[in-house]
Amino acid sequence: MPIQTFSSFEAHAAAVQNASMRATLIGKVTTPWTMRGLMLPKLRAQWGQVGAGNIVEGTVIPRGVSIFVPTHNAHVVQLNGHRFDSQTLRLQIPSDEFCISSMASHCWFSVFIPDEVLAGWNATEATTLGSSSGFIRLPSDQAETFRRAVAQLGLIVHREPEAFESAAAIHGTTRKLEELVREALCSDLVSTPKVRRDSLSRSQVVHEVMDFVDQRDGEYLAVSELAAAADVSERTLRTAFQEHFGVGPVRYLKFRTLNLVHKALQNADPSLMTVTQVATRFGVWELGRFAQDYRLLFDELPSETLRSSRKTSPGVA
Numbered sequence: 001m002p003i004q005t006f007s008s009f010e011a012h013a014a015a016v017q018n019a020s021m022r023a024t025l026i027g028k029v030t031t032p033w034t035m036r037g038l039m040l041p042k043l044r045a046q047w048g049q050v051g052a053g054n055i056v057e058g059t060v061i062p063r064g065v066s067i068f069v070p071t072h073n074a075h076v077v078q079l080n081g082h083r084f085d086s087q088t089l090r091l092q093i094p095s096d097e098f099c100i101s102s103m104a105s106h107c108w109f110s111v112f113i114p115d116e117v118l119a120g121w122n123a124t125e126a127t128t129l130g131s132s133s134g135f136i137r138l139p140s141d142q143a144e145t146f147r148r149a150v151a152q153l154g155l156i157v158h159r160e161p162e163a164f165e166s167a168a169a170i171h172g173t174t175r176k177l178e179e180l181v182r183e184a185l186c187s188d189l190v191s192t193p194k195v196r197r198d199s200l201s202r203s204q205v206v207h208e209v210m211d212f213v214d215q216r217d218g219e220y221l222a223v224s225e226l227a228a229a230a231d232v233s234e235r236t237l238r239t240a241f242q243e244h245f246g247v248g249p250v251r252y253l254k255f256r257t258l259n260l261v262h263k264a265l266q267n268a269d270p271s272l273m274t275v276t277q278v279a280t281r282f283g284v285w286e287l288g289r290f291a292q293d294y295r296l297l298f299d300e301l302p303s304e305t306l307r308s309s310r311k312t313s314p315g316v317a
Contacts, residue, residue, distance in 0.1 A: 003158050006033040009054055017044060018066045018112040019092075021058025028052055031105045038157050038164065040174045043181075044112040047071075047154040049105070056100045064114040065130040066092045067181060071147055073106035082135060087143040089136045089184055096133040109150045111181060121182050129185050138187050146184055152285040153177070160276045168281040172220035176283035179222040205230045205240040218260060220283035223249045257282050258297050261290075265305040275302045 006012040012033040013023035033051040037044070053076075060066040067089055070077040074084040079100050084090075092098055118130040138146060153173070156163055163169055212229035213221065226249055227237045234249075241249045264278045276287060279302065284290050294302050 003034055003036045006035070009033055009051065012048065012050070013056060016048070016110070017046060017061075018110050019058050019060050019098075021056050024055045026053045026055055026101075027104060036154065036158050038153070038173075040170060040177065042114060042117050042174055043177055045150075045153075045177065046110050047107070047150075047157070048110075049107045050102060051105055053103045053105075054101075057097065059097055060092045060094045061112070062094045064112050065094070065118065066110055066112050067184070068092060068100075068108065068110045069147070069150075071107045071109050071151060073102075073104060076104045076106055077102045077108075079135075086147070087138050087140055089138065089146075090133075091130070091136060091185065092133050093130060098133075109154065111177065113181065117178065121185070136184060136187065138184060142184070142187060146180060149180055149285060152287070156276060156280060156285060156287075160274065163274070163277045163280040166277070166281060168218070169277070172281055172283040175220050175222065176285075179224065182224075202240040202243050205232055205236065206244045209237070209240075213256070218282075221253055221256070223253065226253075254293070255297070257284065258290075258294055261294070261302065262298055262305060265302055266309050268306055268309055270306050270309060273306070275306055278302075278306070 004015065006015065009023050009025050009029075012035060013021055015035050017037065029052040031049060031051045034049040035046060037046040068079070069089045070084050074086055074088070077084045077100065079090055079098055090098075113130070115130075122129050164173065208230040209226045212226065223234060223237070227234045230237065232240075238248050241247060241252055245252060247255075260282050261279055261284065264281065265275070268278055279287060279290060291301055291303075294300075298305065
């Protein structure tokens with residue numbers, strides 16, 4: 001959806017989809033009150049800019065949980081008396097009330113996770129995610145990755161919303177955002193490890209994983225999905241990939257994505273498609289970094305590949 005600008009803090013609070021709440025203004029307005037959102041089949045994400053210090057009280061909507069994180073000026077925001085910093089997220093369940101207070105303008109990101117999605121994660125991780133509200137403190141590098149990823153996704157939602165019109169883009173974005181949030185929720189939990197077939201030979205692991213990759217040709221994939229496909233731990237998966245390919249699964253998936261986008265750009269019609277529309281189909285949100293990696297691999301920018309693509313007209317040899 002395009003960015004919405006609100007004339008009042010009450011209207012801004014009323015537009016929040018993941019919670020029912022009331023707001024009280026406690027500071028002078030210094031920036032616009034804005035919001036943008038992305039509705040996915042399984043997740044509902046919103047980005048907001050708060051124009052002044054305010055107090056917001058309420059509850060999360062039922063049949064799911066919400067993740068809330070200030071993405072700019074986090075230090076001016078506190079929830080139920082706990083001050084945020086750049087590494088802190090909040091998991092909120094419907095039965096618990098919250099009070100968010102801020103002393104100045106700030107930006108935030110929120111994503112609503114339905115119960116059925118949580119149930120699938122809990123089955124995989126042998127945990128009870130979403131059973132209680134609480135703060136999650138991520139390691140600094142993971143927190144930076146999380147914040148950068150959701151910020152880049154928000155920019156695409158704002159600047160080029162048509163990038164999410166295709167089923168492939170919606171599918172890839174949903175799976176990447178699910179993985180990002182799941183990893184954040186599990187970061188400080190100690191789960192009971194499932195019994196996995198780590199006795200498999202490295203070649204067997206790679207064979208089963210590559211069969212899975214072939215079946216999902218053209219789709220965004222996460223490391224956890226590769227491990228699950230072979231029913232081994234991610235540590236075993238990393239060892240197998242290092243021995244077989246000389247690179248770990250993260251780098252392998254990165255190169256796979258670059259090649260998928262390259263092929264798609266070669267076959268795209270530059271009069272109908274943009275680089276962002278093509279890249280988003282494969283879970284690419286950080287377009288600047290992606291362009292650098294793409295150029296190193298293919299010796300040209302994604303935009304150059306798209307401009308040079310040729311569509312063969314019907315009946316033309």
